Amino acid sequence: MNKLLPAAAVAAALGLTGCGGGSSAESSPSAIATSTIKVGVFDTNQTCNQLFAKDDDSRLITASTFVANLPTEIDKSQRTLAKISAGDLEFVANTANEAMKPLVLDLAKPLKDLGESDQSGFDREAYKMAESKVLEKCSTQYSSYQGNKAARAAVEKAEADVAARKAAEEAAAKAAAEAAAAPKEYAGFGDDVVTITKHDTGAQAAIIQHTGGSNFAVHTLDATLDTTDLLVNTIGNYSGAVLFDARSRGQTTALKITAGGSWTIKLVPLTSVRSFDGSVPITGAGDDVFYYKGATKAVTFTHDGSSNIAVHTFGTRPDLLINEIGAYTGTVVWAPGLYQVTADGNWSATLK
Incomplete structure (x- = not known):
């Protein structure tokens, strides 16, 4: 960005005094033009700062990233981006000193040629050569950018590691919760006594099915195998959900099944019922x-x-x-x- 100079500085640059003009040599057009150029230009360090300002979003890095990702088949959108990037570099060149101006213009030229013509290729060699010369002049700013980039990468990696660890912990917790809530299934044929493992103490739901034509009954048993409740008592086929251990009568440790056919019992936590x-x-x-x-x-x-x-x-x-x-x-x-x-x-x- 061009800097506005105080009026006193402009007057001094033009060789003016409060009483009138200076010598004829100082007032000549050539002297005035030379003085104006010296005041209006940046030194090399300032130009490099302009090129690297905003790190990854800087004019130079934006241009170099664009070139690095330029596809073989160039379309209209890439030409537009090339033209914009060339314009940004030319803006810097307009205020650059005599040492930096040609280097920055050489950097902008391949991009400008691509943006303003229908050429099928891009002169990468010319761009890379111009880029290396600019980087040589701007070694301090480039080193600072590289350091900032490494620091950002380290922070991003640390954040990614934390996010990955958190995601892994959440996935493990979810898998453990799903495993804990998964139905506990028991199956058989005819009469049986089945030792069960509940999801938790307290009330539990059981989804029970039976295929057969005779009596079907399911009793709950406690740790001493004493009968505590009658869950199902019917004749023939059966399909339903029942609740047990809903009252404080000890914890069921086994089920006694009376059946003439095949049966299945699925224990589900109460969080799974509708x-x-x-x-x-x-x-x-x-x-x-x-x-x-x-x-x-x-x-x-x-x-x-x-x-x-x-x-x-x-x-x-x-x-x-x-x-x-x-x-x-x-x-x-x-x-x-x-x-x-x-x-x-x-x-x-x-x-x-």
Whole structure:
């Protein structure tokens, strides 16, 4: 950027005094022109500072980066960029001293030729030769740039290492959480007693299926193999989700299965069961476990089965909300919490 000189400096450069002009030699056009050039130009150091100002965004580095990445097939956009870069360098040359001006112009010329013509190639050799001469004159600024670049690279590497380490830790934590939440599966045929490992202490959900025509029952057992609860008791095929250890009656360590066919049991953490907020009805078929996360409201519940229909809530105040036989339609109050539905037919819950 051109610098504006104080009026006194301009007057001194032109050989003017407060009483009138100086000698005829000092007032001659050639003397005035020479003095003006000397005042208007930068020294080599200032020119180099202009070329390297803003590090990677500087005029010289921008031009050199452009040249380094210039493709073999040159299109209109590259010619435009070359012309812009040449203009930036010529701007510096306009205020450069006699030693630097030709060097900077030589640097700009291959870029200008590319930007203002339809030539298919770029004179890289001419540019590189001009660049090496400029770098020789601007060795101090170039060394400073290289040092800043190395420092930036070190900071960027450190930041990248921290980000990579954080990403790895997050990925490991996510994988561990997914592994911890993955269903624990057990399968068999006929009667059996299966030792289980729960995801955590307290309530646990089990997704159970049975294929067979005879009685199917699943009991929970404690550490002494005493029966603590009856989860399923039906005839024939079965598919549903049930809740166990929801009340403080010790931790289940095994399941006793009575079956005439094949069966599977998947233990899932409560974080994996479905939930609804009441904005739309929730529906299901058979036994199920879910969370209600809406406000306390009246709910119309329907069931079209023929056997027991029961709805337990395990919120802040555990309660048996519904306990009927066969088809059912009624309205009860639901509060936020965990719910267990025991049913043999289709059911729905709709907030009023």
